Amino acid sequence: MDGLFEILGFAFMQRALAAGLLVALMSGLLGTFVVQRRLSFLGDGLAHAAFGGMGIGALAVVTFGVLDAGGGWLRHPLWVALPFALLTAFGIAYVRDRTDLSSDTAIGVFFAVAVALGVLAFSRIPPDVNLGFNVMDLLFGSILAVRTTELTAIAVAAVVVVTTLGFVWGRLAYATFDDELARTDGVRARRLEYLLFLLAAVVVAVSAVVVGIVLMAAYLVIPAAAARLWSRSLAGTSVRAVAIGMTTTLVGVIASFYLDAPTGSAIILTQAAVFVAAIVLRRR
Amino acid sequence: MKGSAPAAAGAGPAAAPFPAATTVPPRVPALHVHDVSVRFGDALVLDDVRFDLEPGHFLAIVGPNGAGKSTLVKVALGLITPQRGHAAIFGHDAGDAPERIGYVPQLKTFDRTFPATAVELVVSGIRRQWPVRVAQAERARAMAALVDVGAEGLADRPLARLSGGELQRAFLARALVREPDLVLLDEPATGVDFLAEHDLYDLLERYQARRGATVAMVTHDLAAARFHASRVLVLNRRLHGYGLPEDVLCDECLHEAFGHVGHRHAVAF
Ligand SMILES: Nc1ncnc2c1ncn2[C@@H]1O[C@H](COP(=O)(O)OP(=O)(O)O)[C@@H](O)[C@H]1O
Numbered sequence: 001m002d003g004l005f006e007i008l009g010f011a012f013m014q015r016a017l018a019a020g021l022l023v024a025l026m027s028g029l030l031g032t033f034v035v036q037r038r039l040s041f042l043g044d045g046l047a048h049a050a051f052g053g054m055g056i057g058a059l060a061v062v063t064f065g066v067l068d069a070g071g072g073w074l075r076h077p078l079w080v081a082l083p084f085a086l087l088t089a090f091g092i093a094y095v096r097d098r099t100d101l102s103s104d105t106a107i108g109v110f111f112a113v114a115v116a117l118g119v120l121a122f123s124r125i126p127p128d129v130n131l132g133f134n135v136m137d138l139l140f141g142s143i144l145a146v147r148t149t150e151l152t153a154i155a156v157a158a159v160v161v162v163t164t165l166g167f168v169w170g171r172l173a174y175a176t177f178d179d180e181l182a183r184t185d186g187v188r189a190r191r192l193e194y195l196l197f198l199l200a201a202v203v204v205a206v207s208a209v210v211v212g213i214v215l216m217a218a219y220l221v222i223p224a225a226a227a228r229l230w231s232r233s234l235a236g237t238s239v240r241a242v243a244i245g246m247t248t249t250l251v252g253v254i255a256s257f258y259l260d261a262p263t264g265s266a267i268i269l270t271q272a273a274v275f276v277a278a279i280v281l282r283r284r
Numbered sequence: 285m286k287g288s289a290p291a292a293a294g295a296g297p298a299a300a301p302f303p304a305a306t307t308v309p310p311r312v313p314a315l316h317v318h319d320v321s322v323r324f325g326d327a328l329v330l331d332d333v334r335f336d337l338e339p340g341h342f343l344a345i346v347g348p349n350g351a352g353k354s355t356l357v358k359v360a361l362g363l364i365t366p367q368r369g370h371a372a373i374f375g376h377d378a379g380d381a382p383e384r385i386g387y388v389p390q391l392k393t394f395d396r397t398f399p400a401t402a403v404e405l406v407v408s409g410i411r412r413q414w415p416v417r418v419a420q421a422e423r424a425r426a427m428a429a430l431v432d433v434g435a436e437g438l439a440d441r442p443l444a445r446l447s448g449g450e451l452q453r454a455f456l457a458r459a460l461v462r463e464p465d466l467v468l469l470d471e472p473a474t475g476v477d478f479l480a481e482h483d484l485y486d487l488l489e490r491y492q493a494r495r496g497a498t499v500a501m502v503t504h505d506l507a508a509a510r511f512h513a514s515r516v517l518v519l520n521r522r523l524h525g526y527g528l529p530e531d532v533l534c535d536e537c538l539h540e541a542f543g544h545v546g547h548r549h550a551v552a553f
């Protein structure tokens with residue numbers, strides 16, 4: 001136990017836990033809707049959009065030579081990744097809204113384009129350039145390397161997500177239950193769907209740096225899916241999704257430190273264990 | 285068609301010199317459908333449908349499958365904006381007065397994986413939002429509504445575990461809990477196992493008597509329409525008849541409406 005307090009004393013560990021817990025909070029609240037609306041693929045699509053945005057952002061930073069200029073956090077590729085993910089989210093929602101294509105088809109198309117753009121952009125960056133992060137970190141996350149910049153972005157996103165959901169939860173849940181009934185009661189279901197997609201883009205873009213592109217979708221989906229198996233109400237699902245996300249993050253981060261395992265893997269495997277337990281011990 | 289208004293007929297509009305006591309104020313129709321045409325792509329689904337439903341009536345809307353009955357209901361709810369014409373509920377544009385309407389949808393493919401109990405569903409009818417948590421007072425109100433429809437035992441059951449008939453009772457409680465002035469039902473009993481139709485009509489008539497409400501219901505059951513409704517509307521894209529059940533539910537009118545779609549069987553009642 002001494003060891004535990006000791007590692008919690010490290011600043012990098014505190015940042016990692018703070019980032020992880022905030023990501024778990026946002027993902028749990030949003031993931032409940034994502035899972036209930038059968039949009040599990042959305043997290044994946046948006047995470048890859050963020051990857052594309054990161055690539056373009058990194059290339060822009062390199063090309064315009066701002067790398068050695070001052071301005072610190074302003075040159076973070078997140079500033080391209082975020083709008084890029086938002087644009088993608090809007091595009092997916094728009095295609096879903098205006099065509100007969102299903103959302104997974106729309107997501108699949110945007111997903112591929114974003115990855116192609118990202119790969120292209122990264123290929124144009126000379127290998128000896130120090131971006132402040134490496135592409136592997138982007139793919140697999142580096143929660144223990146979270147910087148104050150990223151933590152700040154995550155904290156701001158958390159405030160935005162929690163506040164917005166606080167305002168629209170009842171209506172969004174109503175529209176999730178039944179779009180038509182909600183609309184007969186004056187709920188703007190379309191707009192709420194766009195809003196949900198945009199919020200998901202924010203969460204995914206700011207979190208992907210930390211959790212990694214590959215695992216981001218799991219963060220959004222697994223805790224909410226496990227919580228769903230244990231819950232009889234949507235609000236209950238949300239609360240449990242957040243609790244599961246936070247607990248597994250805590251356990252995963254600490255376990256990865258002791259076992260010298262990649263943090264992202266440790267967290268997701270912990271979440272998967274909870275998911276399996278939820279299936280086995282599910283309420284009948 | 286306007287002549288089918290109930291009370292207003294005797295009073296006459298020429299009451300101007302003798303105001304007050306003798307004048308019956310003109311009543312705003314519960315449901316006003318004016319010149320409504322709806323098109324989906326190339327298909328003209330509603331063609332110049334117009335009628336007024338005076339408050340207090342029980343209207344049965346009948347017609348073959350694909351006649352546009354659900355479309356008409358959705359126009360009244362403000363879910364579909366017609367290409368031409370408009371609908372109004374108690375003088376409010378469709379969609380502008382949700383609190384005055386209780387809507388019971390056709391038993392549909394709603395998401396059965398949604399974690400919810402019947403009480404929450406009914407409370408959504410009070411709040412017009414999904415409840416984060418159900419307050420004591422709301423629960424009491426929801427329970428009363430469930431008791432009214434004979435579904436008190438369902439209160440805390442997950443919706444996913446309810447049969448079609450039980451579900452329709454819960455939806456009916458959800459519609460009535462807000463004490464609407466107009467109850468709109470879209471084939472509430474079609475394909476449902478236990479909600480015996482006479483039971484449903486009983487419930488609706490009791491509610492109507494208590495609240496002086498108006499009921500408009502799409503139904504397949506012509507016999508029940510003849511027996512319970514005070515107005516019948518026969519629809520097949522166009523309006524084929526509107527008025528008293530005994531006038532409208534004649535073989536000829538029904539043949540005209542049902543004939544060319546080939547639902548002959550519906551005529552035999
Ligand atoms: N959203 C829609 N898009 C295209 N066609 C529709 C839509 N809704 C209904 N229709 C078509 O309109 C016609 C009338 O449908 P509906 O009003 O549901 O009939 P009813 O309820 O009388 O059976 C049908 O042919 C149906 O296929």
Ligand SMILES: [Mg+2]
Nearest residue numbers: 353354390471
């Ligand atoms: Mg119908």
